[in-house]
Amino acid sequence: GENVEQHPSTLSVQEGDSAVIKCTYSDSASNYFPWYKQELGKRPQLIIDIRSNVGEKKDQRIAVTLNKTAKHFSLHITETQPEDSAVYFCAASISNFGNEKLTFGTGTRLTIIP
Amino acid sequence: GAVVSQHPSWVICKSGTSVKIECRSLDFQATTMFWYRQFPKQSLMLMATSNEGSKATYEQGVEKDKFLINHASLTLSTLTVTSAHPEDSSFYICSATLGQGRGYTFGSGTRLTVV
Numbered sequence: 461g462e463n464v465e466q467h468p469s470t471l472s473v474q475e476g477d478s479a480v481i482k483c484t485y486s487d488s489a490s491n492y493f494p495w496y497k498q499e500l501g502k503r504p505q506l507i508i509d510i511r512s513n514v515g516e517k518k519d520q521r522i523a524v525t526l527n528k529t530a531k532h533f534s535l536h537i538t539e540t541q542p543e544d545s546a547v548y549f550c551a552a553s554i555s556n557f558g559n560e561k562l563t564f565g566t567g568t569r570l571t572i573i574p
Numbered sequence: 575g576a577v578v579s580q581h582p583s584w585v586i587c588k589s590g591t592s593v594k595i596e597c598r599s600l601d602f603q604a605t606t607m608f609w610y611r612q613f614p615k616q617s618l619m620l621m622a623t624s625n626e627g628s629k630a631t632y633e634q635g636v637e638k639d640k641f642l643i644n645h646a647s648l649t650l651s652t653l654t655v656t657s658a659h660p661e662d663s664s665f666y667i668c669s670a671t672l673g674q675g676r677g678y679t680f681g682s683g684t685r686l687t688v689v
Binding site: 501560564565567 | 608
């Protein structure tokens with residue numbers, strides 16, 4: 461099955477600086493890669509996603525890049541703000557009709573230092 | 575749109591009792607639902623995939639007789655933790671696929687504490 465590794469497990473960044481979180485996946489058939497932000501005791505919230513036919517996607521301060529050959533994808537947050545502090549999870553799935561099982565990375569606890 | 579309502583949000587039960595967690599899709603039909611378990615400071619681990627009208631598919635290491643999943647309709651899936659023990663204390667979250675590659679929506683989670 462799919463295995464998703466995520467690094468770093470913790471990340472502290474000065475407010476205003478950029479944060480980068482990296483993930484690798486094992487199943488070359490995976491074609492959908494979402495990123496989630498989770499606050500304590502809450503459900504994961506989708507912040508951005510990318511599909512395998514695209515190399516990069518950006519939404520304001522958040523961007524995701526995908527390297528299919530190397531099987532890795534990264535989350536980039538620019539101009540970080542205190543409210544960006546949370547746990548971030550990457551995930552991967554094989555999106556098709558029927559079973560679209562989503563496998564999560566191990567998570568990154570991001571702390572923005574004011 | 576695409577809201578999954580999960581209840582209860584938290585529950586405390588005695589060891590040896592059973593607890594049922596419900597997930598309802600409010601404005602769409604969820605053919606497939608996923609059940610995850612999340613221990614403190616850990617990731618979401620998939621427990622099982624629930625398909626409407628058929629038996630759930632459990633991940634390796636998950637006891638199907640302990641975690642009973644029922645998906646009898648396109649809008650309701652339930653997870654019953656039977657004979658709960660303290661080690662079953664965790665955060666349980668359901669998720670539904672929106673189909674055709676449109677991503678996922680998550681329930682609000684259930685914090686289960688077994689005493």
